Every structure is written in C-alpha cells, then in structure tokens.
Amino acid sequence: MEKVKTLVEALPYIREFHGKVMVIKIGGHAMVNEKILESAVRDVILLYFVGIKPIVVHGGGPEISEKMERLGIKPKFVDGLRVTDEETIEVVQMVLDGKINSKIVSLFIKNGGKAVGMSGKDGLLVVAKKKKVKKKIGDSEVELDLGYVGETEIVNPEILKILIDNGFIPVVSPVAVDLNGNIYNMNADTVAGDIAAALKAKKLIILTDVPGILRDVNDPNSVISKISLKELEEMLKKGELSGGMIPKAEAIIKALKGGVERGHIINGSVEHAILLELFTKEGIGTMVYP
Ligand SMILES: Nc1ncnc2c1ncn2[C@@H]1O[C@H](COP(=O)(O)OP(=O)(O)O)[C@@H](O)[C@H]1O
Ligand SMILES: CC(=O)N[C@@H](CCC(=O)OP(=O)(O)O)C(=O)O
Numbered sequence: 476m477e478k479v480k481t482l483v484e485a486l487p488y489i490r491e492f493h494g495k496v497m498v499i500k501i502g503g504h505a506m507v508n509e510k511i512l513e514s515a516v517r518d519v520i521l522l523y524f525v526g527i528k529p530i531v532v533h534g535g536g537p538e539i540s541e542k543m544e545r546l547g548i549k550p551k552f553v554d555g556l557r558v559t560d561e562e563t564i565e566v567v568q569m570v571l572d573g574k575i576n577s578k579i580v581s582l583f584i585k586n587g588g589k590a591v592g593m594s595g596k597d598g599l600l601v602v603a604k605k606k607k608v609k610k611k612i613g614d615s616e617v618e619l620d621l622g623y624v625g626e627t628e629i630v631n632p633e634i635l636k637i638l639i640d641n642g643f644i645p646v647v648s649p650v651a652v653d654l655n656g657n658i659y660n661m662n663a664d665t666v667a668g669d670i671a672a673a674l675k676a677k678k679l680i681i682l683t684d685v686p687g688i689l690r691d692v693n694d695p696n697s698v699i700s701k702i703s704l705k706e707l708e709e710m711l712k713k714g715e716l717s718g719g720m721i722p723k724a725e726a727i728i729k730a731l732k733g734g735v736e737r738g739h740i741i742n743g744s745v746e747h748a749i750l751l752e753l754f755t756k757e758g759i760g761t762m763v764y765p
Pocket of ligand 2: 502557663
C-alpha cells in the first residue's frame with residue numbers, strides 16, 4: 476500500500492519534470508561498491524524513461540588516491556583539491572577516464588541505458604585554465620601551485636545538447652583541457668555545477684556519502700531538508716561546512732545563480748536515493764532553493 480501511495484505521489488512530479496535536463500553527480504564515496512553504483516545507474520535510467528534528460532558527471536577521488544598509493548605516490552590536498560603533478564595527472568586520467576567512466580557506461584548498457592562516455596575534453600565541453608589558489612600564511616598571502624588543477628574558463632554544452640536531444644545519456648569525467656591541449660584535473664562537483672548552469676538545468680543532484688547537509692557534521696540525524704541559497708552562503712561563510720562539502724555547496728550556489736532551479740545533496744548509498752528525493756514530497760536529503 477505504501478508503495479502504491481509513493482507511486483501516485485510521483486505522478487505530478489513526473490509531469491513537471493518531463494523534457495527537463497537534470498545533472499546528476501555521482502561522487503567517489505557514493506560508488507564504493509558496485510551494487511550501490513548500479514542502483515544509482517538504474518534510477519537514472521528510470522528518469523530517462525519518464526522523459527527526463529539526465530546527464531551524469533562522476534568523481535572518483537578515493538580510487539585515484541588508492542591507485543597513487545599503490546604506485547608509491549603520496550596524495551596531497553589543498554582545500555579539498557588534489558595537488559596534481561605530471562605523474563598524478565596520468566593516474567587521474569587512467570582512473571577517471573580509463574576505469575570509472577568506462578565502468579559506469581557498461582553499467583548503463585547492462586541495464587538498458589544508451590550511455591555515451593566522455594571527458595570534459597571532448598567537444599571542448601569544459602575549457603579550463605590553471606587554478607590559482609591563494610592561502611594566508613601568517614600576515615601574508617601566498618599563491619600556491621597545485622600543478623595541473625584546473626578551473627572552468629568556459630563550458631561549451633553543444634556536444635551534450637546533441638546527445639540528450641537524440642536520446643543518449645552522457646557520462647562525463649571531470650578531466651578538462653585548455654586551448655593549448657594541456658590536460659587539467661577538475662573537481663567533479665565544480666564540473667557538474669558549471670555544466671548544470673550552462674544548460675540552465677532543472678536540477679543539480681549531488682550523490683555523496685552523508686544524508687545531506689548536516690547542521691552538526693557529527694550527527695547524521697541533523698540533516699537540513701530545505702535551505703535557501705542565502706542561508707547556504709551564510710553557512711559557508713561561517714565555516715559550518717568543511718572538506719568535500721565546500722565544493723558541493725559552492726557548485727550549487729553557482730548553479731542556482733546561473734539559472735538552475737534546485738540543488739540537491741543526497742546519500743548515494745541509500746537504495747533509490749534519486750527517486751526518493753525527486754518523486755516524494757519530503758525527499759530524503761537536502762534541497763537548496765533560490
Ligand atoms: N555540514 C556538513 N554536512 C555534511 N557533510 C559535511 C559537512 N561538513 C563537512 N562535511 C563532509 O563532507 C563529506 C562529503 O564530501 P566528499 O567526501 O568529498 O564526498 P564525495 O566523494 O561524494 O565527493 C562528508 O563525508 C563530510 O565528512
Ligand atoms: C582537483 C581535484 O581534486 N580533482 C578530483 C577529481 C575527482 C573528484 O572530484 O572525485 P570526488 O567527486 O569523488 O571527490 C581528485 O583528483 O580527486
């Protein structure tokens with residue numbers, strides 16, 4: 476009975492979302508095991524079959540670190556961004572494009588979804604420039620060199636439009652390029668937010684390993700189910716978000732300012748997390764509204 480109720484509840488949402496673009500970011504922590512990843516892939520396929528146009532952007536930070544350690548390279552981060560030297564950018568491409576992107580595309584195909592794997596390089600989707608990071612040390616501000624870490628210069632969404640308008644599901648890795656052909660490692664939340672803004676998507680949905688934005692990071696029951704853009708900006712300013720939650724909040728803020736209607740942060744390890752968030756009144760994670 477409960478299931479029937481949920482289905483009936485879903486109908487108005489299905490109507491509202493028909494034909495709309497949604498960008499779904501699957502984080503490295505939300506794909507720790509294949510079953511969880513496959514469940515997210517199935518949810519995305521269901522969105523596709525009810526007429527939504529999904530675009531997947533994936534991360535894979537934990538797998539990059541694991542591979543680096545196996546190769547004897549110690550991962551280093553500054554403000555959640557991986558310091559990426561020449562050796563590291565090779566590992567990043569190997570893991571993100573060679574392994575994870577390919578894995579996600581095969582899971583789509585196995586479950587009946589017409590996915591196309593690509594990176595931010597393809598079709599000049601994400602043109603990047605070297606990211607400048609300034610840090611206060613004592614009284615002075617120093618510029619840090621993170622190597623091949625990029626920030627978005629411009630997003631050219633044409634390639635994505637061609638794919639989604641012809642019935643394909645794009646699966647994008649956060650590897651970008653500059654006009655000299657240099658390759659950059661980008662934060663996947665940032666790439667998802669910038670793509671969502673470029674397409675003025677209906678929603679940006681970020682799957683991670685916590686139930687949403689938590690009032691108290693140590694209390695999984697303190698999830699904030701709805702928050703305004705302004706309140707989120709204040710939380711960020713006050714330092715109430717840390718680590719990997721910072722780029723997520725920043726990506727949602729930028730996306731909403733760029734015309735995206737809603738941002739969502741949800742726990743990717745809950746079965747059918749995407750469907751529960753989109754097609755039920757209460758949702759399960761955090762929804763950010765303008
Ligand atoms: N206020 C907060 N609410 C929820 N998570 C937070 C908060 N502040 C910091 N975090 C941290 O952000 C992490 C999610 O980011 P991250 O580990 O980078 O995930 P992903 O691999 O999915 O991108 C959480 O595991 C949590 O430790
Ligand atoms: C510059 C930078 O830090 N890039 C990230 C790219 C992967 C990513 O963002 O993965 P998650 O979404 O799983 O965190 C990295 O190297 O880990």
